[in-house]
Amino acid sequence: MRGDSFFMILFYLGLPRPLGGSGCVVARRSARPCGAKRLGLRLRRPTFHPSACGPLGLQNAELNQKINNMKTLFSALVLSLFLFSACQPPNIKAYYFPIKALEEPLVYEYVDDSTGQTDYWLYNTVYDQAGNQFLLGTNYNQKGEQQQFFRSQILADGAILKDYRFFQTDSSGKSHSSSAKIKEPVLYPFKPTQAEGQVYRYWVNFSIAPDTALVYDIVRNRSLSKEQPTFSWEGQELAAIQLDVEEFSETHDSINGGHWKMQGQRQEIYAEGLGLVYIKNISDGARQHSRLKRRLRKEEFEALFKDQNLKH
Secondary structure, eight states, rough: OOOOHHHHHHHHHHOEEEEETTTHHHHSSSSOOOEEEEEEEEOOOOOOGGGGGGGHHTTTTHHHHHHHHHHHHHHHHHHHHHHHHHSOOOOGGGGSOOTTTSOOOOEEEEETTTOOOOEEEEEEEEOOTTTOEEEEEEEEEESBEEEEEEEEEEEEEEEEEEEEEEEOOOOOOOOOEEEEEHHHHHEESSOOOOOOTOBEEEEEEEEEEEEEEEEEEEEEEEOOOOOOOEEEETTTEEEEEEEEEEEEEEEEEETTTEEEEEEEEEEEEEETTTTTEEEEEEEETTEEEEEEEEEEHHHHHHHHTTTOOOOO
16 A cells, blocks of 8 residues: 555544444543532532621521522522533534535545645535434545545434445556444544543554555544634634544554554644544654645536546
């Protein structure tokens, strides 16, 4: 497999983890419920006022008691609302790809900031007979050659990967298709935890025909960053979220022997109403900064390669 092809695999692959195929949960250890004791907050008794013992205070003792009871109840209510809001994970669904809008296919053109290399992803939302919602993604290189395809299912609490395939052309011009083994299928959680030390894990295992001797494992541990970035798009500054990623990849030669490991960091930025708009990869000295340049209708994308045979 060509080095640039594997680099593009590293560019996109990577997700966090579902609960029995039905949603998103945290890897490593389960989230624990929040509570006042864990947050170091305690309920305190209302303050005693000596002035209430004077003649006026004696005459209005019953009224004062009611007022104090109301203050206590109000304080407890405010504290409860604070704790409830502190326990609630942020909802970042609006920053994922616009699922409804992508019922009409759109091509996202990503450009590497340093090399100018262009990469295309055609996204399209489809439904099965039961009404289940799926987002399809097809990757093309700057020559219009198809390289990857994925199918993800959109659930109430996130997106999970259902299928991932690779396409490779050998020296004779023959096209080969290979499917990845999905060990951890979560693409994107809609309500991620921000608890320290907890991550969302993605893991795939695959080889790419015709060179099936090389077996790859890619693991990514994702967490929601506390950074609050924005993304400039068509003259506007869009709200965005950032996912911080620890990446681990291993390559094993099943025929000739040999085992290689790589470790790196990755930042992914998702903008409201657009989805994935920026990726920064730093892996063993290699750096890549790719950002969304424009979106094209499928017809516009095909027109870019009208003098070539767009390879599906």
